[in-house]
Amino acid sequence: MKQPIGFFDSGVGGLSLLPAVSAILPHEDIYYLADEAFSPYGDKTHKEILERARIITRKLLAFECKLIVLACNTATTQVINQLRKEFSVPFVGIEPAIKPAALTTQTGVVGVLATKGTLNSQLFHKSCLEHGSKIQLIEQIGTGLVSCVESNKINDPATFTLLKSYLNPMIDQDMDTLVLGCTHYPFLLPVIKKIIPSHVQIIDNSKAVAKQIKRRLVEQDLCESSTSSSTHSYFSSATKSNLGRFVNQPINYLPL
DSSP states (O other): OOOOEEEESSGGGGGGHHHHHHHHHHTOOEEEEOOOGGSSSSOOOOOHHHHHHHHHHHHOOOOOOEEEOOOHHHHHHHHHHHHHHHOOOOOOOOOOOOHHHHOOSSSSSEEEEOHHHHHHHHHHHHHHHOOTTEEEEEEOOOTTTHHHTTTOOOTSHHHHHHHHHHHHHHHHTTOOHHHHHHHHGGGGHHHHHHHHHHTTEOOOHHHHHHHHHHHHHHHHHHHOOOOOOOOOOEEEESSSSEEEEEESSOOOOOOO
């Protein structure tokens, strides 16, 4: 029996990782759980996020998931270390890509657009100290952007105006590299590219996360050996889910 890889996020954001994962792990089944009843995570306390993460981890383990991906920057930076202490299953997380941004920038000015929870986390500050000491980091909380994605308002004029208010001050400070510090934000790329100059590099670490997932599976001898086609299953903790706007499959209601 194939064991799936479990993904969870507060909503649709983690879906932005799946194309890269499927590209290098085409035979792996995926269970994606959106905790939409508790979305967004970005403005929740550490205690609240940890409790939800524990509940979701237990549920994914009940589904016999062999590896769990915290497909959310906020959850990763807030609670992944604690989860690793409490559960034996391997975890892979996602955090703002400060290191590749520091290696990419020519002006030495890097913008980081992320949630409040991510920017205030110890893991983010540790990454900044390790990789960002020689560059100028402009941190911007993306208040409201997750809701723009979740409510399918990506192309609304109000979303464009909101993004301009966040990005223009970074551009004015000679930013040449932009880190998207939330898995929801890649869905806003068509709008972001209308605002930032063409020379600004956008750092999306979905491929790096996919490689890390494969690395951990290989280390644990958990790679799928069959060449059968993979299946993706989608679950939401909310009775009315936004996942259906992004995936052409039934969404299973999973009260948590």
